[in-house]
Amino acid sequence: MNSALQTLFDRGFIKACTNLEGLSDLMDKESIRMYVGVDATGKSLHIGHMVPFFALHHLQKAGHQPIALVGGGTTMIGDPSGKSEMRKMLSKEEILSNSESMKSQLQTVVDFSENPGEGKGRAMMLNNADWLTELNYIDFLREIGRHFSVNRMLSFEAYKQRLERGLSFIEFNYQLLQSYDFYILNKEHDCRLQVGGDDQWGNIVSGVELIRKMGGPECFGLTFNLITRADGHKMGKSEKGAVFLDPELYSPYDFYQYWRNVNDEDTIRFLKLFTFLSLEEIATYEKEGVNINDAKERLAYEQTKIIHGEEEADKARSAALAFFGSKADTVENREGMPSITIAMSELEAGIGVLELFARTDLASTNSEARRLVQGGGAWIGEQKVDDPRALIDSSFLDEHDELILRSGKKRYFRVIVER
RNA sequence: GGAGAGGUACCCAAGCGGCCAAAGGGGGCAGACUGUAAAUCUGUUGGUUAUCACCUUCGAAGGUUCGAAUCCUUCUCUCUCCA
Numbered sequence: 001m002n003s004a005l006q007t008l009f010d011r012g013f014i015k016a017c018t019n020l021e022g023l024s025d026l027m028d029k030e031s032i033r034m035y036v037g038v039d040a041t042g043k044s045l046h047i048g049h050m051v052p053f054f055a056l057h058h059l060q061k062a063g064h065q066p067i068a069l070v071g072g073g074t075t076m077i078g079d080p081s082g083k084s085e086m087r088k089m090l091s092k093e094e095i096l097s098n099s100e101s102m103k104s105q106l107q108t109v110v111d112f113s114e115n116p117g118e119g120k121g122r123a124m125m126l127n128n129a130d131w132l133t134e135l136n137y138i139d140f141l142r143e144i145g146r147h148f149s150v151n152r153m154l155s156f157e158a159y160k161q162r163l164e165r166g167l168s169f170i171e172f173n174y175q176l177l178q179s180y181d182f183y184i185l186n187k188e189h190d191c192r193l194q195v196g197g198d199d200q201w202g203n204i205v206s207g208v209e210l211i212r213k214m215g216g217p218e219c220f221g222l223t224f225n226l227i228t229r230a231d232g233h234k235m236g237k238s239e240k241g242a243v244f245l246d247p248e249l250y251s252p253y254d255f256y257q258y259w260r261n262v263n264d265e266d267t268i269r270f271l272k273l274f275t276f277l278s279l280e281e282i283a284t285y286e287k288e289g290v291n292i293n294d295a296k297e298r299l300a301y302e303q304t305k306i307i308h309g310e311e312e313a314d315k316a317r318s319a320a321l322a323f324f325g326s327k328a329d330t331v332e333n334r335e336g337m338p339s340i341t342i343a344m345s346e347l348e349a350g351i352g353v354l355e356l357f358a359r360t361d362l363a364s365t366n367s368e369a370r371r372l373v374q375g376g377g378a379w380i381g382e383q384k385v386d387d388p389r390a391l392i393d394s395s396f397l398d399e400h401d402e403l404i405l406r407s408g409k410k411r412y413f414r415v416i417v418e419r
Numbered sequence: 420g421g422a423g424a425g426g427u428a429c430c431c432a433a434g435c436g437g438c439c440a441a442a443g444g445g446g447g448c449a450g451a452c453u454g455u456a457a458a459u460c461u462g463u464u465g466g467u468u469a470u471c472a473c474c475u476u477c478g479a480a481g482g483u484u485c486g487a488a489u490c491c492u493u494c495u496c497u498c499u500c501c502a
Contacts, residue, residue: 231457257455264456293454324455367466368448375463377449389469408448410455 002027004062010279011272013055015198018208018221026192026220027064031121034059034193034222035067035185037128037178038106040075040098044246045105047258047274051224052195053109054273056123060110065121067191068106070099073132074177099127105245108307124189128181144180147213148206156202175203182207186216198223227273230265245307252308253336256316257410259300267295275302312336323404323412331400339414347417350391353378360415362407372407379406 001009002024008014017023026032036052038045056066075095103125106112112123153159153175159167182204185191194204204221211219243258244250262270271282277298285295297317305313315336321327322334338361342351354369357378363369372378373388381398394417396403403415 261455264454267456291454292456296456320455363448365466366468368464370468371463372449375449387469408450411448 004059004064007058007062008055011058012269013051013224013273015223015225016201017223018205019218022218023193023220023222031063031065032193033065033067033185033189033191034195035069035126035182035191036195037069037071037074037181038102039071040095040102043098043101044244044249045102046242046244048227048242050109050245051227051273052197053106055195055224057109057276060116060121060123061119063119063121066110066123067185067189068103068110068112068123068125069181069185070102070125070127072096072099072127072129074128074174074181075099095129099129101246105307108245126185126189128177128184131184132177132180140176140180144176144183144210147210148176148179153206158199158202175206178203179207179210182219183210183214183216186211186219191219192217193220193222195222195224198226230263247308247312251338252304252312253316253319253338255308256300256304256313256320256336259303260296260320262296262299264292267292267299271295271299271302275299275306277302319412324410329400331402334400334402334404334414337412337414339416341416341418344394344417344419347392347397348394350393353380353385353390353392354388356392356403356415357405357407360405360413362405362411362413377408380404 004027005014005020005024034056036056038049053068056068060066072095075098106125110123111117111120112125114122116122153172154163156175159172162171178200182191182194194207196204201221201223204223208219208221211217242250243255247255259270259274268282268286271277271285272279275282275298284290285292285298300320301313301317304316308316317336318327318333319336322329327333340360342359353373354363354366357363357369357372358366362378363372369378370388373385373390376384376386378385380392380396381404383396385392392403397417398404401417403417405413405415407413
């Protein structure tokens with residue numbers, strides 16, 4: 001087995017391959033190009049999108065050359081795979097701006113620099129809008145469309161489900177376009193491998209077949225396990241919605257907390273998938289008698305460091321340890337926490353608890369804040385506030401002249417007072 | 420184009436003239452138990468309000484009625500069958 005592939009197996013990525021031996025042999029022989037596609041459906045990627053890119057990271061390190069394909073063109077269609085309903089269509093402008101912001105996020109895991117360093121393959125980023133938007137419908141049907149059997153497409157699991165609920169023609173075309181992408185990448189860039197989540201299996205196989213029918217070389221498809229959580233919740237979803245990589249949408253502190261709170265059963269698996277720690281090092285966390293919480297802290301730290309950088313990871317960890325751990329609760333350690341700033345004069349005049357909580361992320365409306373307060377889950381520092389009429393003034397300030405609001409036992413929010 | 424079935428809160432889904440801010444489930448939040456875990460149990464879950472109360476919501480717009488998520492009209496979208 002090719003060592004790069006073996007790494008992916010050992011880390012728990014791989015689900016299926018079109019021709020494992022063939023791929024392994026090819027990768028032993030030469031540095032290959034492979035690609036992953038992402039749709040530009042949102043402003044930010046979330047953590048669930050990242051699995052294939054983490055895999056690309058390992059392959060790049062082994063000398064292979066990743067292509068990240070932003071689906072500027074395919075996003076206009078919408079992939080029906082794994083979805084029960086048609087996706088709303090986005091404007092071209094939205095898609096363009098989305099794909100721009102995704103580029104920077106992918107750089108955290110795949111190295112797109114001109115000179116990635118010894119042994120690493122050179123990566124590139126492409127956008128399929130470049131070739132899809134100028135397609136001529138008749139030509140496309142004659143050259144590409146004729147290779148697709150509707151009978152066969154309908155037998156794919158991805159479409160079967162949608163046949164129950166309805167599937168529009170535009171979505172039915174998605175597979176052709178994704179296959180065409182692979183064909184173009186093979187022709188123009190000698191790309192031999194497409195990787196993706198297991199829900200992409202049908203689309204990937206179609207691409208491999210299309211290239212063969214068009215007279216190209218043998219190409220390969222490799223899919224990864226869809227990441228699930230032990231409790232059955234969807235990966236990358238949290239109480240606040242998707243765990244986005246954009247710090248504006250999901251703060252690095254909350255991001256850290258998300259990983260800090262994964263299930264026991266998921267911890268080792270996630271360390272393998274979502275960090276670059278060596279397997280030997282990860283194995284030390286599996287030993288008898290090791291506190292699982294140490295592993296979770298490591299997971300949270302490493303993952304935050306990869307996505308948001310070392311500085312943010314340090315801040316998030318310090319803040320977490322200041323409240324949950326033994327680390328001293330100093331102003332410096334609070335830096336990573338989500339916060340708002342209010343004027344001293346306002347605080348001296350007194351602010352209603354409800355309003356104060358509603359201004360933080362802990363509650364979005366006064367009513368929600370009221371429920372929290374009446375339910376006994378609202379705290380300021382170590383003081384529980386259970387009267388919705390309570391006025392918060394400067395007497396609540398802690399030794400650092402700040403307010404630390406808390407919802408329940410583990411959601412903290414920092415209020416900085418400006419003089 | 421014809422016939423039928425539908426669009427209910429974050430999601431699924433009941434309700435089919437007043438007792439409906441709307442059953443039930445899921446999800447979320449909080450409490451208990453813990454390990455900043457899971458599972459479990461309890462409470463809560465449109466907005467403004469200390470409370471009474473008021474405001475907005477059942478695809479959209481009009482109408483009937485003392486009163487409409489519920490009845491009527493038009494529009495719109497989805498699905499199924501037929502052409």
